[in-house]
Amino acid sequence: MSSKIELLAPGGDIDAIKAAIIAGADAVYCGLDTFNARNRAANISFDQLVGIIRLAHHYQCQIFLTLNIVILEREFKSLTKLLSKLANTTLDGVIVQDIGLLYVLKKYFPTLDVHASTQLTTHNVGQIPFLKKLGVSRVNLSRELNLREITAITAVGNEQNVLSEVFVHGSLCVAFSGLCYSTSASVGNSGNRGRCSQACREEYETTPSGNNFPLNVKDNSAFFDLPALIEAGVHSFKVEGRIKGASYVHTVIDSFRKQIDGFVKTGELLEDGERLYKVFNRDLTNGFLKGDLNQNMFIENPRDNSKYHAIDKSNAISVVQIHEVEENLSNEKQQINTTVFDKIKHLSIEKRPLTLTFTGAVGSPLTLTVVTTDYAAGKTTDEEQTIVVHSNNLLLASDKNSIDKEAVEKRFKSFNNSHFNLTELNLDGIPEGVSIPFKDLTVLKNELAALLNSNTAVIPEVTLPKLARHPKSTENTKANLSILICDDTDLDLTKVTDADIYFKLPDAYKRGCTKYVDFFNDNPRLIPWFPSVLIGKDYDVALNILEQVKPELIVTNNTGIANRAFELGIKWIAGPFLNTTNSYALLAMKEELDCAGAFISNEINNQQMKTIARPENFKMLYSIYHPILLMTSRQCFFQQSVGCEKPRIDNGCMLSCDKSTSITNLKGVSFAIDKQKAGYPSIYNNDQFLNMEIINDLTKLFDGFMIDLTNIGAGDKQSPDKTTLIKLFEQLLVQEGGELSEQLNAQTTLLDMVPESTNTQYHKGL
Template identity: 80%
Template sequence: MSSKIELLAPGGDVDAIKAAIIAGADAIYCGLDTFNARNRAANISFEELVGIIRLAHQYQCQIFLTLNIIILEREFKSLAKLLSKLANTTLDGVIVQDLGLCYILKKHFPTLDIHASTQLTTHNIGQIPFLKKLGASRVNLSREMNLKEITAITAVADAEEVLVEVFVHGSLCVAFSGLCYSTSASVGNSGNRGRCSQACREEYETTPSGNNFPLNIKDNSAFFDLPALIEAGVHSFKVEGRIKGASYVHTVIDSFRKQIDGFIETGELLEDGERLYKVFNRDFSNAFLRGDLNQSMFIENPRDNSKYHAIDQSNAISVVQIHEVEQSLSDEKEQINSTVQDKIKHLSIEKRPLSLTFSGSLGQPLTITMVTEEFAKGATKPHELVKVFKTSSALIASKTNCIDKATIEKRFKSFNNAEFTLTALNTGEIEAGVGIAFKELTALKNDVAAFLNDGVSVLPEVTLPKLIHHAKSNPGAKAKLSILICDDSDINLSNVTNADIYFKLPDAYKRGCTKYVDFFKENPQLIPWFPSVLIGKDFDVALTILEQVKPRLIVTNNTGIAHRAYELGIKWIAGPFLNTTNSYALLAMKEEFNCAGAFISNEINHQQMRNIARPENFELFYSVYHPILLMTSRQCFFQQSVGCEKPRIDNGCMLSCDKSTSITNLKGVSFAIDKQKAGYPSIYNKDQFLNMEVINDLAEYYDGFMIDLTNIGAGDKQSPEKTALITQFEQLLSGEFTDTQSIENSLNKLVPESTNVQYHNGL
């Protein structure tokens, strides 16, 4: 494994990328105008990307491309075209969230290095071998991890030869990355598609604790924790900020560069970090990294805090003093911007000129003299590069297949592309009446292309094989009902239904907990349901349950559990929070991990579902009734809403707290905050998800439909009578009743506040 410490910078536009290069970034991550999780960033074109890669490599800086969203079925054709183009660049890596994209990269584009995005919510040691098997060479950990947890994961990653990235500076989401559906459910802008509307930064009606921005947390900064992160085995220090400008990027990267280099040289931290307050910030916290989750992580100002910091530092009191501080800061910011622009103005990503001159006579080979420009390492100006290429065979006399200008242009005009401007294509030095086999001409073109591609042969465009839409294993069988419970008292529901019963395991456990091992052995009819987030000792306990019970079947929303189930030969189904949206994700899970089935994402609409191809002997499921989760957090939602006596969150909070409340935005829409014992604080939509249409539309497509009877997310609302819900859904699924409208009316009365808008809107 590499011992080099990498400083990884954000690049939202060309100027920010140039600023990162000149500030000393070792690598930069940036996005194109499609397929990336920062639609609000300016982003770059493919042509600009090619120039950026060339420029960055002159400065020994790598470029990683963000393709970090979930992918829809219809997008893979155009995505394959893009990947074919990327495979013929010297791009250093692609950052990926979607398991289906991992699958096609590993299978069809092996030269592209795969980096697992933070959107994959990687937080336990079991997820590292899972991602390694999908082809990931590095993993960006969840931002909520503390140093002890990071150290445990890097040890496993090192053994697996996987590099670890950790965010060290920039904005923090209050929710677990990849598990935030707040704006997807409310306004159709999915964070998993790069369209987050930042509900956590919104103003809400003043809460009982007196806060107007109860979800807004400070920015992350590990500026003074770099030695501990190095000791923990972290390879890459990643700075957030693709929506930020060049002056921000340069200031932050230059500050971190000096801090890292100073520490490596002297063993001490030499920088005071004050420059970080001169550019956009919401004040800073390293509480996640310290494992000290407290109220000081929140801030009432979701916008730039630099002015308030400057005023505090200056002890300004009077209006005149405050104005002077504000003016001074404004002048400093203008100077920073001017200095950065001056530093980057000479950096060019313009296409290189290319001229090709063809010559040859009878009995001699056809020759190309190529003239272009190249940069020596660290040079600011290019020098001319001349290279001569020749065919292996000689030109022959020909009356019908002569080498002429039209023949040459037809085959060589493609060199006028994203990398080069074909300034000249000269054929005047070819003797008239001579020809050569077209395969020789093609070979000559390939030689030129390979030379211009750093000596690597140009790869042909990949066309993905046509997917086979397999039928159900039992095509005539009706979709079966399944139910999800989390309370021991609900086990007696097995007396009123033949439905499969999933039992939801908690997110957290007492140390050495064996309660659930005995519980599942005593109730073998129950199917364990593993949650999305299992950190540290909680993952260890979950593994113990899996390994000691060895159930016939599980549902898991956590890839670490999925990997262990695969190793143990336990049949597993991918849960709904793995957010499966395409056929290739299904193939990845089936072919790599022997997955038996999957819940299809509730974020997509009915037409997007229809296009997904079922693998052979694979079951498909869909949740038709459940609370609509907006976000789950490791932080406490009650501190800023109703208040809490505890100044910080501890393990006892996770295990014993079971509060509920609500917050209301300025549009008058309320959201339930719910905390179950041994669960993470979560926010839910006011409506339940209730989708009866899918049963009529796609009953032949799905093997099973699930209803969630856990009461989680209900807050103080009365939950529907569970037996009645089961009865009505079973009648609807049976297809034996002609008056389905009356059944639907009954369900609507049982669940008066409901919606299925996501089923229509999709992604």
């Protein structure tokens, strides 16, 4: 049996990282105080990162840095400076969500190993080659997948030389990661920027089924499923928990280390997992992994469940018994804390002290003796490391051009940096009246820098070239209207407008479904619109539609479909749920996969859009009217809200269920729960997104504006007349003089027809 199984630990702060290392983690992922998706974690500074890498490598542990948020245009300058610094460390990998950042890493920082974050929602086999084209070496798979699906994706990953990574323990999002906009739309805290406010853990008004925390799912644990994951070919077992402390991290990692090692050695699971209940948990479930999506995956307690587990296990009944159990658990937790901090207190991430001593004489080379020590093991090593470097040329006697000691000091004091603490720069060994060319000093400095950088030449800082801003492909300044529908009863709308009409395909299909092949062949004007999530057989059917119909153009929110469209030579447009927020994402999709255009994310604001540079012959699009999706889930929202007679989701639920209801938070704000036939359960904002301002503000930037007429997310609200909506939006888009009164009338009428609307995100942004 292979022992090459990586245990990947979370590190939210320095103590947690040390605890993970000493507990036996093969790798730790952590974030700096910027550009990472756990803003609530303590996180670390760059100087601390350098020390952490050195400490981890001393214990044969790798360090991965999280850069797993969407990136704004203005941030690439500072981000590139950071990447230039990272490229000169021995960092083992970066974890990325943003497609534009993937492009920059592949093109300008090829020495950095790149991992795809779970925020990229990787859940089908077509997404692996898509990410491979963008330079990804490993992929963190969506948490919603079952073992069969993981096995299939991992097999394709092995063919593509892309490693797979699966979460085996920790908190579960009820929503698909990367596709949750709940707190972005409601309070401006975007999960795609690391500021999730955890609406799924909030208390709501008691639902008809009697629940106050209807979105709160138990924690994930595959502690007893490790053999199946090993059999599936998974490379890395990842533990969630970057906002958890050192005691939690050490306990969980140590438990998994013993379980993995025991199984590899004996072929049996030897650990009972009880230690996992001694630290924070919301009770544990493996429902997603087993493909058993049942009511027991939810729990009414969003906080620590360890006390209740201990009470249940002890069968305590009386007040005295319960108090005794609680007291014992508290003592155990205190003992865990004491033990962990005793283990890590001597581990140092301090900078390595460095002394530079220059010596020489006429007729001999300038000699630089470097002494440094290593604190990684928790104490100074017995033997100091000494490096001796000589200049290429000999020192010459010179009264006029003697070595400028201030110039030497100025050049070499840069070694007082994130890696080293320059404690001494001694120039006393250089006699008066000797000279050496300054270029020799530069060579000497570069040679030393390489030796101190693991014998690797220092990579110069990268400056991204200025992006070309290409105009629209047409001279017409007017932006075109496009329409999204999802029901064949809306085909009559093709008779009332010349606008492009997208037809939204379902998330799920009966196996072998072919009706949409005939449908698109019979209605060639319709442009197929592929959804974000297409898992297993549903991806296979969607792929068959694409391959059989071979339309001239599609819109896709799924990167697996995008990759296949590219392979077939079909023009494709990136949908709004690919979270496109910067120019480099446009370049990535155009240059690597021949993308024809993209919808710009509705999460960014007016000013953030203005800075995006259009590639040549590329369309930029934007949705100006649609329901505001808060989250999409593979789990059922109705079991915990209005109740359902089925204890678990079966294959028929996706295809046949079309319920709708709402939940209301304690502030009195209601959210619509909507489940379309063949669609995933979703939650929507009470307001519709309606942005008429952008038409006047940014028409020169965009080729087209879309309106969503699918009725999805409307719940039991009466939808406005679709023909009237189309005519009103067409009037808004007319730019010729003399039409201002019609535009104003159209705006007033639209506000009357859509009274519950907002465009707050257009002003707030990310």
